[in-house]
Amino acid sequence: MTDTQQSAPATDPALLDALREQVQGDLPTTIADLSALVRIPSVSWSAFDPAHVRRNAEAVAELARGTGVFDEVRIVRSAVDGDTPDGASDATGTDHDGVELGQPAVLAVRPARNGKPTVMLYAHHDVQPQGDDALWETPPFEPTLRGDRLYGRGASDDKAGVMTHIASLRALHARFGDDLDLGIVLFVEGEEEFGSRSFRTFLREQKEHLAADVIVVADSDNWSTEVPAITVSLRGNVTFKLTLTTLEHASHSGMYGGAAPDAMLAMVRLLSSLHDDQGSVAVDGLTAYDAPVPARSEDEFATDAALVPGVKPVGTGDVLSRMWFQPAITVTGMDVPSVANASNTLLPSVSARVSVRVAPGQPATEAYAAVERHVHSHTPFGARVEISEPDAGDGFLVDTSGWAVREARTAMTEGWGAAPVEQGIGGSIPFVSDLAAEFPDAQILVTGVEDPDTRAHSPNESQHLGVLHRAIASETVLLARLATRG
Structure with missing residues (x-):
């Protein structure tokens, strides 16, 4: 490089x-x-x-x-x-x-x-x-x-x-x-x-x-x-639609909240398990690639990436290594009610679009299998899981x-x-x-x-x-x- x-x-x-x-x-x-x-x-x-x-x-x-x-x-x-x-x-x-x-x-x-x-x-x-x-x-x-x-x-x-x-x-x-x-x-x-x-x-x-x-x-x-x-x-990529379901239908949050697990709570808990406290990917089986990278300071990166003042980069290691040679997971969309249309109800089902960037050298199918295992082993409250619309590229x-x-x-x-x-x-x-x-x-x-x-x-x-x-x-x-x- x-x-x-x-x-x-x-x-x-x-x-x-x-x-x-x-x-x-x-x-x-x-x-x-x-x-x-x-x-x-x-x-x-x-x-x-x-x-x-x-x-x-x-x-x-x-x-x-x-x-x-x-x-x-x-x-x-x-x-x-x-x-x-x-x-x-x-x-x-x-x-x-x-x-x-x-x-x-x-x-x-x-x-x-x-x-x-x-x-x-x-x-x-x-x-x-x-x-x-x-x-x-x-x-x-x-x-x-x-x-x-x-x-x-x-x-x-x-x-x-x-x-x-x-x-x-x-x-x-x-x-x-x-x-x-x-x-x-x-x-x-x-x-x-x-x-x-x-x-x-x-x-x-x-x-x-x-x-x-x-x-x-x-x-x-x-x-x-x-x-x-x-x-x-x-980097390679893996994308899929993730849907969690916990209830047969929406219920009054005051009547059942605190005991009934709503789908949003389950989704937040599951998605948070994908990263550690530093923001690095925490999915067993996703690998990194080892190669030297040019020097780039976190301040330079913050400017290039348009970070809001006070926001710190996530992950560990050289900044360019994080971007080029380490895996990354991003939630690029969610199907939930908008704030303007929110009502006091427990959501029965929530869907998210998940995008995984795979380090060069790891087959995308292998990375997908690792993420799939993680999802099934970290889904809380016994929520029903559906993974659909998968797409992968090396x-x-x-x-x-x-x-x-x-x-x-x-x-x-x-x-x-x-x-x-x-x-x-x-x-x-x-x-x-x-x-x-x-x-x-x-x-x-x-x-x-x-x-x-x-x-x-x-x-x-x-x-x-x-x-x-x-x-x-x-x-x-x-x-x-x-x-x-x-």
Whole structure:
């Protein structure tokens, strides 16, 4: 996790200057195209209108065609994993044989020529729901420029990742034209924010088109707005709905309170058992990963994480180790009456959404089993327990010894003007492990356009335009280096 790793030789100065000039000149168009994508509310969750995701896929496909790079650009929908029919899914998105299809992805392909490598460029075009509109300073789907940041849902996560690929390909085509021998696959997923439910089916069906020597995943963070990062570790994740029931029906809290166990009391007691007094996870069987981390003080962390004055960080050990290499458990939602609608009754049943971040190196299924055992052994008062809607994804550790990482270090240094930091990420990108399993010989690079103040998934998400510019420059240099690689 350092910035002192080996890089490849420098890029030819004339080529580097030409690429930088092209990226700079195209930047206004890039920002305008990004703004147009942000205006499409492409939330992939089942409760939202899928027509917006389809419209967004069509817009991305048109951008891909406009690069002039690809021999073929398609919009593809695959069956949700575990629901695959005997025949292949079609590209129109029409259900057949009663099979549920995932959200539309964009797949564009240019085969390699003359022995050059092939690179897959991944991003996703779907976005999180906007949440409470009242918490946004500007409308979530109206891109708004304030200072050096473009605000809007998906402005960074991950429509800026999409535009990083598109802008890099435009610059590459402007420099090489039809003489480009580099193989390129553009894969823009449409349901990453909804669990990538059809991802594995898509990989199996499109394997021959997706095969690549290098995979660039543009869906991560940077160290700062001035220093890039290569993400080399990701935590896994486990989520589930937890429901506790103690009563057949609601009862008067004055008549029965003090003797009848209400479900809220049982839920509070159970959830509190998940952590110790320092806030560290207290579930037997959840493991941590041991690796060195850069120094970061708790005061710096408090500023980055926007802690309210007086609030202290939870957990023990180095701050970054807690975020990258230790498990974490968060209750992300509860189904209970609101304060405004609260009545003097004992609640018969309470549900919570529980999110577990799993340390890299531990299988998500093993972590889920550990949490499930804990829940059943710590549920108080004999409450009835139901665990439903489970979802799990493995973490990932990137092999940094390959030539592609060395090429990326040089490209980032030249594109940003600063050497990249190799960092872990506390979040999860479970499909990266799926990519590694399907393409074990491919070298995976996890990059991104976010920074510590992006606020992805939160109100007032934004993209720092300087970071966007430097990310495009870096990826363009990387692609040019791969295209001229012996």
